[in-house]
Amino acid sequence: MTEKTCLECSEKIVGRADKKFCSDYCRNSYNNKINKDSKNLIRNINNRLRKNYRILEIFNPESNTTVAKHRLIDKGFDFEYFTNIYTTKKGNVYRFVYDIGYLLLENDYYMIVKRER
Numbered sequence: 001m002t003e004k005t006c007l008e009c010s011e012k013i014v015g016r017a018d019k020k021f022c023s024d025y026c027r028n029s030y031n032n033k034i035n036k037d038s039k040n041l042i043r044n045i046n047n048r049l050r051k052n053y054r055i056l057e058i059f060n061p062e063s064n065t066t067v068a069k070h071r072l073i074d075k076g077f078d079f080e081y082f083t084n085i086y087t088t089k090k091g092n093v094y095r096f097v098y099d100i101g102y103l104l105l106e107n108d109y110y111m112i113v114k115r116e117r
């Protein structure tokens with residue numbers, strides 16, 4: 001018989017071999033922590049996306065506009081965060097944050113576009 005310890009408090013577990021926690025209390029607090037962590041992760045990513053979206057809106061085109069990369073970075077734009085990628089038949093790759101997209105042009109300029117509804 002192998003000795004198992006509680007995932008939450010590391011106490012020895014007595015009883016069934018598949019038990020992971022010493023008590024309901026430990027199981028609940030362990031699961032609550034996991035949920036909280038994933039909620040924080042989601043909230044943080046949502047905040048990043050929202051910030052990126054606001055920055056794109058600042059440069060937001062009535063028609064397509066171009067903007068220097070450093071101007072986006074100055075505002076705090078984070079190129080790691082976008083919601084989807086659209087590749088045209090010509091092979092241009094647009095990254096979108098919701099309905100606003102950007103395409104890398106030459107010389108570190110980006111073109112910003114808004115998707116038609």
Ligand SMILES: [Zn+2]
Pocket residue numbers: 006007008009010011021022023026
């Ligand atoms: Zn425990």
